[in-house]
Amino acid sequence: MKDAIFILVAVFAVGGALLTAASQSIINAALGLLLSLISIAALYIFQSADFVAISQILVYVGGVMVLLLFSIMLSSGSTDFFKNNPAMKVFPALLIVVVFAGLAIYALFSANLTFYPGQYGPSTREIGNLFLKDYILVFELVSVLIVVMLVGAGVMLRKELVRKAVASDGDSKDEKENKK
Amino acid sequence: MINLIYMFVFSLVYLLLLALTAGILTYVERRIAGRMQSRIGPNRVGIQGILQFIADLIKGVQKEDIIPADAYAFLFKIAPYLVFMGVFLTLVPIPFGAYTLMEDLDVGIYYVLAMASYVVIGLMIGGWASNNKWSLLGGMRSAAQKISYEIPAALGVFIVVIMSGSMNFQKIVAAQGASPVDWFVFRNPFTFIAFNLFFIASLAEGNRVPFDIPEAESELVSGYNTEYSGMRFLFFFLAEWGNLVVIGALVTCMFFGGGSFWYEWKISIPAPGRDPIVFEVLGFLWFLFKTFFFVFVIIWIRWTLPRLRIDQLMDICWKYMVPIGLISSLGIVIWMYFIPENSTIDRIVRLTLTSLGAITVLYFKYRVYKNLKITKATIYANPFV
Amino acid sequence: MNFALPLLEKLKQEMTSKTSEIIQADSKMPILKIEAKDIREAVKKLHDDPAFDMKYLNCISGLHLTQTKEDGTLDLLGFEVLYVFSSARDFSTIAVRVDLPEKNPAIDTIDDLYGSANWFEREVYDLLGVNFINSSDLRRIMLPQDWEGHPLRKDYKEQASYNGMPTTRPNEMESIRIE
């Protein structure tokens, strides 16, 4: 039974990825990605990695996918549901596929993987310990990266706002007054 | 295999219970609103109108399921189910009693946060697929609001997790006690702040007044569900009222001692010599009482307050709640380092906060009676007058 | 009513063209009747001159001047546009009237002086067909943009159908009438 569910989830993961790659409509591609991401979270649970699975949903589904959908839905082209993707080129795509497949296979065979089939145990505490003991430097670097990203986004947005305000000086004053 | 069937049956029961509770809550909300607004509310179907929600359900099923001509039909169809599924999934780790829960997840709270963020996708898809500008605006507002308010909610949760040392709901409940002095809400100032952060952020994530801008009916007609009709519309509504239960249950678990109802008896550690089943039932009822008290508070807020504007909403989140949350999550670490549990200072702080809470409630009661006296109004505590 | 006759006389004297006259001087509402070409001069004076300080536009009204002949047909005499202004200081009120010809009635707009004048003018244009020259936005306001005719004209004939919809409907009472 478990195997059946595993196969189902795996098919969903691969199918979602294929849909993302092959779909002509950008919204369908995004939905395929959504399906794939959720299925991968389920695969993590099969690996008894509940914390990672939930993180996957929180970050990728709740964060990244929402932003992706946000930008797709608000851009004007998305109203054409079945638009051709003009950026599709065969050779670059093939190149990327070969490179990434090579990397994935290399990682798969070089890493020392341990499987916990059918065994469920909490992993949060271990992950926490690892983060704060063995990999503290990496952890802190990642947090610095995120802070830099946030500040950068703020600066870029500010620039955009300033540019807009200069372009329409009179209007923006009125806007501010009305908002206050 | 047996295990799987058990899981299936159990989740079916939960699903039905959630739908039933949400249905009854629609009735309760209308009754309370009626009482607040000097009118009666539904009182025709069944005794005092208690079966009104069933009548509404039947009516909703009978309605034509309209799909707008230019809508993206597939997404339009699945959006309400996505939303309802997300809300339903949040119920999984919530302990209504020591044994009355679906799955005792080790990452309980984290899981709930993840599911809450997953609901956003359903709302956005529903708003966008309707091909209606009001719906689109509603969906986008909803997404912006929910993503923003996840941060203060997570900070509130963070403080609780630090206090209890676990993300498991059972352990969080066990870290508190039955008496108000032991509850996290009165444990120390930072947990009190955490409660406020979490409760306000939950209101925003549940699209409730004063944060109901995604479906602000005077601005966006009905927001993301403008184009929905019939059963699909009801699914959005079930999700909304189901969410009330979820918010109430989460607040109860995390800050108000969960189902521990007997002093020195904690929910997951039944004391020896006592009948566990009796305590399970009593704990369950006590949990439900607390949950529905918070549901009542949310309904009460909804029928009292106006709605915020979107920039004010974002201001509250990013300018006040997030900094306050960050400072208090730093504060709680320092507090826990310097003031060990059950030390004298800890006890004094707990007692002070609890009595402050009691005084606030009493003062509120006094004010209500004073105002009633001024306006010479009559109060009917019984909603069935 | 505090329609101020002295102010009207003052305005009459200050106008460059001396063709204006005060009518209904003995009634409750004296009106200064001026020529169409003088309207902007008069209104500018009312608006800017501190002696008047008429910053408040009460109303712009219009009507179709006709006379019924003995055989019942209408004698079309042109249009009248009535402006009512109030002083922002003491709210004393004066009325200014302009008569326009029957063919191509047109008058200068005053919507650059008063924020509300545009809508009042649009209403007069819509219902009477008076053209306001140099208006910032002269569209129909009450009726659809493709409506024909101006309903408050005395010789107005309603178009039989609008976009395929008949504008009249059969009287249902007629069918059940018992003779």
Place this chain on the structure above:
Amino acid sequence: MITENDLQSRVEITPINGSEIEINMGPHHPSTHGVIRFILFLDGEIVVRAVADVGYLHRSIEKIAENLPYPMFMPYTDRVDYVAAINCNLGYALAVESLAGLEVPERATWLRMIGAELNRINSHLIAVGALAMDVGATTPFVHAIREREYILDLLEILTGTRMNNNYVRFGGVCQDVPEDFFKKTEKFLDHFVLFLGEFNRLLTTNKIFLERLINVGILTGDQALGFSFSGPNLRASGVGHDLRRIDPYCFYSDMEFSVPVGSGVKGTTGDSFDRFIVRIDEMLESVKILRQIMSKIKEGPIQSKIPRKIVLPAGESYHRSEAPRGELGFHIVSDGKSNMPYRIKIRTGSFAAMTSLSELFKGMMVADVVAYFASLDVVAPEVDR
């Protein structure tokens, strides 16, 4: 005949650039209070341009008037502003009476004033209640409706109908009142003052409500005069323009009441909150006036002798009175021969208030659009007539 080519319309309605969303607020929209339409061009949540469109409720009352004898037009004036019907009746009756030189008995004038002031309270209750509802608070609206119900009962005793009263006749009123009407009115006024205090506490001490209205849609006195505002909207901008004072009719010159003027209690003079609070104050002034009327009214005839066929002398007149929504002007032209008016033009406060919208909406957020529009208290049939 002017062709469309002669027009110099410079307002472009259709073309937009890529980043703007064009949305139609109305003709059917919860916040437009009837059938009024705004075409809003949004940049995100902020309105870049706005076009206001009216005429969906145009019933050509002015054309109808040209084909009816003077008394038969009286019921149509009810429909000009259905929320404050007696004020419209009164305006029309005063205009015709002053032209025809008809006498009105003293008691009839008092009764007219009672009707007008009750209707003013009625109308302002709807205005502030709808404003509260448009910023999201449902309960104050229902409370306001509840109080309005008492007023409608009183009006029923006074006039025989609840709305569209058709109460005023030339030279009098249509019926006398039973004596206990005054007692009931006194009782209602005592209750109403208390209610207004409660209503005020519910809203004006509410932070969210204040934040939504303060400094939204600021109109300086000069701007308000330029847009031909009148009534409470003009007074909120700091201009003490009240036709009951500066151009008294009935017995208003004998009444003691103050004219509430917006002073920017919480924000800037002329913001939406001023328009709200001026209406609240004005209701209290109306209560004062009603009390004075009740102490002065004496027995007497209610209808003077008027000719069977009313023919006004040739000429034209513009008569104005203070309706709840501002200056209600009747421009009546008579040819001196017929018993039907040659032309009646009705100038209403709502129409003038509408002229400001396209200008003021620029730079507002969608939520502000709703709040500002609600604070103007526009009634659609009064705009279109």
